[in-house]
Amino acid sequence: MPPILSISGVEKHYDSGLTALGGVDLAVRRGEIFALLGPNGAGKTTLISIVCGTVTMSAGTVLVAGRNIVTDFRATRSTIGLVPQEIALDIFSTVWNTVQFSRGLFGRAPDPAYIEQLLRDLSLWDKRHSKTIELSGGMKRRVMIAKALSHEPELLFLDEPTAGVDVNLRRDMWALVRRLRDRGVTIVLTTHYIEEAEEMADRVGVIDKGRILLVEDTAALMEKMGKRRLMLELQQPMAAIPAELQGWPLELQSDGQRMVFTFDAHGEGTGIAALLKRLGELGIDIKDLETTRSSLEDIFVSLVERG
Numbered sequence: 001m002p003p004i005l006s007i008s009g010v011e012k013h014y015d016s017g018l019t020a021l022g023g024v025d026l027a028v029r030r031g032e033i034f035a036l037l038g039p040n041g042a043g044k045t046t047l048i049s050i051v052c053g054t055v056t057m058s059a060g061t062v063l064v065a066g067r068n069i070v071t072d073f074r075a076t077r078s079t080i081g082l083v084p085q086e087i088a089l090d091i092f093s094t095v096w097n098t099v100q101f102s103r104g105l106f107g108r109a110p111d112p113a114y115i116e117q118l119l120r121d122l123s124l125w126d127k128r129h130s131k132t133i134e135l136s137g138g139m140k141r142r143v144m145i146a147k148a149l150s151h152e153p154e155l156l157f158l159d160e161p162t163a164g165v166d167v168n169l170r171r172d173m174w175a176l177v178r179r180l181r182d183r184g185v186t187i188v189l190t191t192h193y194i195e196e197a198e199e200m201a202d203r204v205g206v207i208d209k210g211r212i213l214l215v216e217d218t219a220a221l222m223e224k225m226g227k228r229r230l231m232l233e234l235q236q237p238m239a240a241i242p243a244e245l246q247g248w249p250l251e252l253q254s255d256g257q258r259m260v261f262t263f264d265a266h267g268e269g270t271g272i273a274a275l276l277k278r279l280g281e282l283g284i285d286i287k288d289l290e291t292t293r294s295s296l297e298d299i300f301v302s303l304v305e306r307g
Protein backbone atom coordinates (compact mmCIF):
# COMPACT_ATOMS: atom_id res chain seq x y z
CA MET A 1 0.00 0.00 0.00
CA PRO A 2 1.44 3.44 -0.89
CA PRO A 3 2.33 5.63 2.11
CA ILE A 4 -0.33 8.08 3.28
CA LEU A 5 2.39 10.71 3.57
CA SER A 6 5.40 10.85 1.36
CA ILE A 7 7.98 13.60 1.85
CA SER A 8 10.94 13.84 -0.49
CA GLY A 9 13.82 16.25 -0.63
CA VAL A 10 12.02 18.86 1.47
CA GLU A 11 14.08 21.92 2.33
CA LYS A 12 13.16 25.06 4.21
CA HIS A 13 15.39 28.10 4.26
CA TYR A 14 13.84 30.95 6.24
CA ASP A 15 14.35 34.53 5.05
CA SER A 16 16.67 35.03 8.01
CA GLY A 17 19.08 32.70 6.19
CA LEU A 18 18.45 29.85 8.61
CA THR A 19 18.09 26.39 7.12
CA ALA A 20 15.34 24.73 9.18
CA LEU A 21 15.12 21.65 6.96
CA GLY A 22 18.04 20.44 4.91
CA GLY A 23 16.52 17.82 2.61
CA VAL A 24 14.03 15.61 4.43
CA ASP A 25 12.79 12.27 3.08
CA LEU A 26 10.13 10.47 5.06
CA ALA A 27 7.27 8.06 4.39
CA VAL A 28 4.47 7.54 6.90
CA ARG A 29 2.49 4.33 6.52
CA ARG A 30 -1.27 4.31 6.48
CA GLY A 31 -2.72 3.43 9.87
CA GLU A 32 0.41 3.84 11.96
CA ILE A 33 1.28 6.07 14.89
CA PHE A 34 4.51 7.77 13.92
CA ALA A 35 6.46 9.83 16.44
CA LEU A 36 8.81 12.52 15.25
CA LEU A 37 11.37 13.06 17.94
CA GLY A 38 13.76 15.93 18.14
CA PRO A 39 15.20 18.58 20.42
CA ASN A 40 14.05 22.20 20.37
CA GLY A 41 14.58 23.78 17.01
CA ALA A 42 15.11 20.47 15.18
CA GLY A 43 12.57 21.37 12.51
CA LYS A 44 9.55 19.32 13.62
CA THR A 45 7.01 22.13 13.57
CA THR A 46 8.40 23.46 10.31
CA LEU A 47 7.96 20.04 8.68
CA ILE A 48 4.40 19.65 9.95
CA SER A 49 3.55 23.20 8.93
CA ILE A 50 4.78 22.52 5.41
CA VAL A 51 2.60 19.42 5.12
CA CYS A 52 -0.39 21.36 6.46
CA GLY A 53 0.23 24.26 4.10
CA THR A 54 0.97 27.01 6.60
CA VAL A 55 4.66 27.25 5.69
CA THR A 56 5.89 27.08 2.09
CA MET A 57 8.80 24.79 1.37
CA SER A 58 11.91 26.02 -0.43
CA ALA A 59 12.35 22.73 -2.31
CA GLY A 60 10.97 19.21 -2.43
CA THR A 61 7.71 17.34 -2.86
CA VAL A 62 5.03 16.25 -0.43
CA LEU A 63 2.28 13.80 -1.34
CA VAL A 64 -0.70 13.03 0.88
CA ALA A 65 -2.55 9.88 -0.15
CA GLY A 66 -0.69 10.15 -3.44
CA ARG A 67 -1.76 13.75 -4.13
CA ASN A 68 0.57 16.72 -4.32
CA ILE A 69 0.00 19.19 -1.49
CA VAL A 70 0.86 22.19 -3.64
CA THR A 71 -1.01 21.47 -6.85
CA ASP A 72 -3.90 19.74 -5.09
CA PHE A 73 -3.98 21.84 -1.92
CA ARG A 74 -7.68 21.87 -1.08
CA ALA A 75 -8.18 18.15 -1.51
CA THR A 76 -5.06 17.20 0.42
CA ARG A 77 -5.67 19.72 3.20
CA SER A 78 -9.15 18.33 3.79
CA THR A 79 -7.67 14.90 4.52
CA ILE A 80 -5.37 16.38 7.20
CA GLY A 81 -6.12 17.40 10.78
CA LEU A 82 -3.67 19.49 12.77
CA VAL A 83 -3.50 20.02 16.51
CA PRO A 84 -0.93 22.78 16.88
CA GLN A 85 1.29 23.34 19.89
CA GLU A 86 -0.42 26.56 20.84
CA ILE A 87 -4.04 26.61 21.95
CA ALA A 88 -5.94 28.95 19.65
CA LEU A 89 -9.68 29.21 20.22
CA ASP A 90 -12.42 31.76 19.84
CA ILE A 91 -12.91 32.17 23.57
CA PHE A 92 -16.50 33.41 23.37
CA SER A 93 -17.69 30.61 21.12
CA THR A 94 -19.19 27.46 22.65
CA VAL A 95 -17.50 24.10 22.34
CA TRP A 96 -20.21 22.85 20.02
CA ASN A 97 -20.08 25.90 17.73
CA THR A 98 -16.29 25.87 17.63
CA VAL A 99 -16.18 22.29 16.39
CA GLN A 100 -19.14 22.68 14.05
CA PHE A 101 -17.62 25.81 12.51
CA SER A 102 -14.29 24.12 11.98
CA ARG A 103 -15.99 21.30 10.06
CA GLY A 104 -17.70 23.85 7.86
CA LEU A 105 -14.37 25.46 7.00
CA PHE A 106 -13.42 22.29 5.18
CA GLY A 107 -16.60 22.34 3.18
CA ARG A 108 -18.07 19.35 4.99
CA ALA A 109 -21.86 19.14 5.38
CA PRO A 110 -23.03 19.40 9.01
CA ASP A 111 -23.18 16.07 10.80
CA PRO A 112 -24.45 16.56 14.36
CA ALA A 113 -24.25 12.82 15.10
CA TYR A 114 -20.55 12.76 14.23
CA ILE A 115 -19.80 15.83 16.33
CA GLU A 116 -21.77 14.43 19.24
CA GLN A 117 -19.72 11.23 19.10
CA LEU A 118 -16.51 13.22 18.86
CA LEU A 119 -17.36 15.34 21.90
CA ARG A 120 -18.41 12.27 23.86
CA ASP A 121 -15.13 10.50 22.96
CA LEU A 122 -13.20 13.51 24.20
CA SER A 123 -15.26 13.81 27.40
CA LEU A 124 -16.48 17.21 26.26
CA TRP A 125 -20.15 16.40 25.78
CA ASP A 126 -21.15 17.91 29.14
CA LYS A 127 -19.31 21.08 28.17
CA ARG A 128 -20.83 21.48 24.72
CA HIS A 129 -22.71 24.62 25.67
CA SER A 130 -19.79 26.17 27.59
CA LYS A 131 -17.79 29.00 26.12
CA THR A 132 -14.21 27.90 25.58
CA ILE A 133 -13.00 30.68 27.91
CA GLU A 134 -14.73 28.81 30.76
CA LEU A 135 -12.74 25.59 30.22
CA SER A 136 -9.64 24.31 31.97
CA GLY A 137 -6.37 24.08 30.05
CA GLY A 138 -6.77 20.33 29.57
CA MET A 139 -10.30 20.75 28.23
CA LYS A 140 -9.13 23.47 25.84
CA ARG A 141 -6.56 21.05 24.52
CA ARG A 142 -9.27 18.48 23.93
CA VAL A 143 -11.33 21.09 22.07
CA MET A 144 -8.30 21.65 19.85
CA ILE A 145 -8.29 17.93 19.09
CA ALA A 146 -12.04 17.95 18.42
CA LYS A 147 -11.54 20.86 16.01
CA ALA A 148 -8.78 19.00 14.21
CA LEU A 149 -10.99 15.92 13.86
CA SER A 150 -14.16 17.81 12.96
CA HIS A 151 -13.81 17.19 9.23
CA GLU A 152 -12.94 13.49 9.59
CA PRO A 153 -9.31 13.63 8.46
CA GLU A 154 -7.36 10.51 7.53
CA LEU A 155 -4.06 11.90 8.75
CA LEU A 156 -3.79 13.69 12.09
CA PHE A 157 -0.80 15.74 13.23
CA LEU A 158 -0.36 16.31 16.94
CA ASP A 159 2.38 18.82 17.66
CA GLU A 160 3.58 18.23 21.24
CA PRO A 161 0.16 16.95 22.36
CA THR A 162 1.12 16.45 25.97
CA ALA A 163 3.55 19.31 26.61
CA GLY A 164 2.63 20.74 29.99
CA VAL A 165 -0.35 18.46 30.63
CA ASP A 166 -0.72 16.43 33.80
CA VAL A 167 -0.20 12.69 33.99
CA ASN A 168 -3.91 11.82 33.90
CA LEU A 169 -4.63 13.89 30.86
CA ARG A 170 -1.53 12.51 29.19
CA ARG A 171 -2.86 8.95 29.73
CA ASP A 172 -6.28 10.00 28.39
CA MET A 173 -4.66 11.48 25.31
CA TRP A 174 -2.67 8.34 24.68
CA ALA A 175 -5.82 6.24 24.96
CA LEU A 176 -7.61 8.59 22.58
CA VAL A 177 -4.81 8.47 20.04
CA ARG A 178 -4.91 4.67 20.11
CA ARG A 179 -8.67 4.66 19.58
CA LEU A 180 -8.26 6.96 16.60
CA ARG A 181 -5.62 4.69 15.15
CA ASP A 182 -7.92 1.71 15.65
CA ARG A 183 -10.50 3.57 13.59
CA GLY A 184 -8.04 3.92 10.76
CA VAL A 185 -6.66 7.44 11.35
CA THR A 186 -2.92 7.73 10.75
CA ILE A 187 -1.23 9.77 13.45
CA VAL A 188 1.99 11.74 13.37
CA LEU A 189 2.99 13.23 16.70
CA THR A 190 5.97 15.24 17.74
CA THR A 191 7.32 14.94 21.22
CA HIS A 192 10.28 15.50 23.48
CA TYR A 193 9.23 12.64 25.72
CA ILE A 194 10.87 9.33 24.98
CA GLU A 195 8.29 7.49 27.14
CA GLU A 196 5.56 8.93 25.00
CA ALA A 197 7.15 7.62 21.82
CA GLU A 198 7.96 4.31 23.45
CA GLU A 199 4.45 3.87 24.76
CA MET A 200 2.55 5.05 21.72
CA ALA A 201 4.40 4.95 18.48
CA ASP A 202 4.70 2.07 16.05
CA ARG A 203 7.70 3.82 14.49
CA VAL A 204 9.83 6.78 15.37
CA GLY A 205 11.80 9.19 13.28
CA VAL A 206 14.58 11.18 14.86
CA ILE A 207 15.19 14.65 13.49
CA ASP A 208 17.97 17.03 14.43
CA LYS A 209 19.14 20.24 12.80
CA GLY A 210 16.70 19.80 9.94
CA ARG A 211 17.81 16.30 9.02
CA ILE A 212 16.25 12.91 9.67
CA LEU A 213 18.84 10.86 11.50
CA LEU A 214 16.91 7.63 11.53
CA VAL A 215 13.51 6.04 11.11
CA GLU A 216 12.93 2.82 12.94
CA ASP A 217 10.40 0.55 14.65
CA THR A 218 10.05 1.84 18.19
CA ALA A 219 10.76 -1.52 19.77
CA ALA A 220 13.93 -1.90 17.72
CA LEU A 221 15.11 1.60 18.62
CA MET A 222 14.59 1.06 22.32
CA GLU A 223 16.33 -2.28 22.07
CA LYS A 224 19.31 -0.66 20.47
CA MET A 225 19.49 2.53 22.44
CA GLY A 226 17.42 2.04 25.55
CA LYS A 227 20.28 2.09 27.98
CA ARG A 228 19.64 2.67 31.66
CA ARG A 229 21.92 3.99 34.30
CA LEU A 230 22.43 3.34 37.94
CA MET A 231 23.75 6.39 39.77
CA LEU A 232 25.61 5.55 42.96
CA GLU A 233 26.37 8.36 45.38
CA LEU A 234 29.57 7.38 47.17
CA GLN A 235 30.33 7.88 50.85
CA GLN A 236 33.95 8.66 49.98
CA PRO A 237 34.84 10.40 46.71
CA MET A 238 37.13 8.44 44.37
CA ALA A 239 39.96 9.70 42.20
CA ALA A 240 39.60 6.86 39.69
CA ILE A 241 37.68 3.64 39.11
CA PRO A 242 39.60 0.98 41.10
CA ALA A 243 41.57 -1.59 39.11
CA GLU A 244 39.34 -4.35 40.52
CA LEU A 245 36.39 -2.79 38.69
CA GLN A 246 38.07 -2.38 35.32
CA GLY A 247 35.93 -4.02 32.67
CA TRP A 248 32.65 -2.85 34.24
CA PRO A 249 30.88 -0.05 32.31
CA LEU A 250 31.50 2.52 35.03
CA GLU A 251 32.39 6.16 35.04
CA LEU A 252 32.92 8.76 37.71
CA GLN A 253 31.07 12.06 37.87
CA SER A 254 30.79 15.04 40.21
CA ASP A 255 34.45 15.05 41.23
CA GLY A 256 34.39 11.36 42.01
CA GLN A 257 31.40 11.57 44.33
CA ARG A 258 29.15 9.66 41.98
CA MET A 259 29.73 6.41 40.14
CA VAL A 260 27.55 5.73 37.09
CA PHE A 261 26.87 2.22 35.86
CA THR A 262 25.31 1.86 32.41
CA PHE A 263 23.33 -1.27 31.65
CA ASP A 264 21.08 -2.63 28.97
CA ALA A 265 17.44 -2.14 29.91
CA HIS A 266 16.38 -4.97 27.63
CA GLY A 267 19.11 -7.47 28.45
CA GLU A 268 18.70 -10.67 30.43
CA GLY A 269 20.17 -9.56 33.73
CA THR A 270 21.09 -5.99 34.49
CA GLY A 271 24.25 -6.82 36.44
CA ILE A 272 23.19 -4.49 39.25
CA ALA A 273 23.15 -7.22 41.90
CA ALA A 274 26.62 -8.42 40.90
CA LEU A 275 27.97 -4.88 40.92
CA LEU A 276 26.56 -4.08 44.35
CA LYS A 277 28.02 -7.33 45.70
CA ARG A 278 31.42 -6.49 44.21
CA LEU A 279 31.33 -2.96 45.67
CA GLY A 280 30.51 -4.45 49.07
CA GLU A 281 33.46 -6.82 48.81
CA LEU A 282 35.74 -3.92 47.96
CA GLY A 283 34.45 -1.94 50.93
CA ILE A 284 33.03 0.84 48.77
CA ASP A 285 30.14 2.38 50.71
CA ILE A 286 27.15 3.91 49.01
CA LYS A 287 25.10 6.79 50.35
CA ASP A 288 22.28 6.66 47.87
CA LEU A 289 21.36 5.18 44.53
CA GLU A 290 18.93 5.83 41.76
CA THR A 291 18.29 4.43 38.28
CA THR A 292 17.56 6.57 35.28
CA ARG A 293 16.62 5.71 31.77
CA SER A 294 18.47 7.26 28.85
CA SER A 295 16.66 10.37 27.77
CA LEU A 296 15.94 11.46 24.28
CA GLU A 297 18.85 13.84 24.63
CA ASP A 298 21.17 10.92 25.36
CA ILE A 299 19.91 9.10 22.31
CA PHE A 300 20.51 12.23 20.33
CA VAL A 301 23.97 12.73 21.61
CA SER A 302 24.90 9.20 20.69
CA LEU A 303 23.27 9.52 17.26
CA VAL A 304 24.93 12.83 16.53
CA GLU A 305 28.29 11.56 17.75
CA ARG A 306 27.97 8.51 15.52
CA GLY A 307 26.75 10.52 12.54
Ligand SMILES: Nc1ncnc2c1ncn2[C@@H]1O[C@H](COP(=O)(O)OP(=O)(O)OP(=O)(O)O)[C@@H](O)[C@H]1O
Nearest residue numbers: 014016018020038039040041042043044045046047
Ligand atom coordinates in the same frame (compact mmCIF):
# COMPACT_ATOMS: atom_id res chain seq x y z
N1 LIG B 1 9.27 32.00 10.95
C1 LIG B 1 10.54 31.69 11.18
N2 LIG B 1 11.54 32.48 10.78
C2 LIG B 1 12.83 32.16 10.98
N3 LIG B 1 13.24 31.05 11.60
C3 LIG B 1 12.29 30.21 12.04
C4 LIG B 1 10.90 30.48 11.87
N4 LIG B 1 10.20 29.45 12.41
C5 LIG B 1 11.10 28.59 12.91
N5 LIG B 1 12.37 29.04 12.68
C6 LIG B 1 13.62 28.36 13.05
O1 LIG B 1 13.65 27.10 12.40
C7 LIG B 1 14.25 26.12 13.24
C8 LIG B 1 13.30 24.96 13.39
O2 LIG B 1 12.18 25.38 14.17
P1 LIG B 1 10.94 24.45 14.48
O3 LIG B 1 9.93 25.27 15.19
O4 LIG B 1 10.54 23.74 13.24
O5 LIG B 1 11.60 23.39 15.48
P2 LIG B 1 10.92 22.30 16.41
O6 LIG B 1 11.67 21.04 16.17
O7 LIG B 1 9.46 22.27 16.19
O8 LIG B 1 11.25 22.85 17.86
P3 LIG B 1 10.42 22.83 19.23
O9 LIG B 1 10.62 21.45 19.76
O10 LIG B 1 11.12 23.84 20.03
O11 LIG B 1 9.02 23.16 18.91
C9 LIG B 1 14.58 26.81 14.54
O12 LIG B 1 15.93 27.18 14.51
C10 LIG B 1 13.68 28.04 14.53
O13 LIG B 1 14.29 29.11 15.24
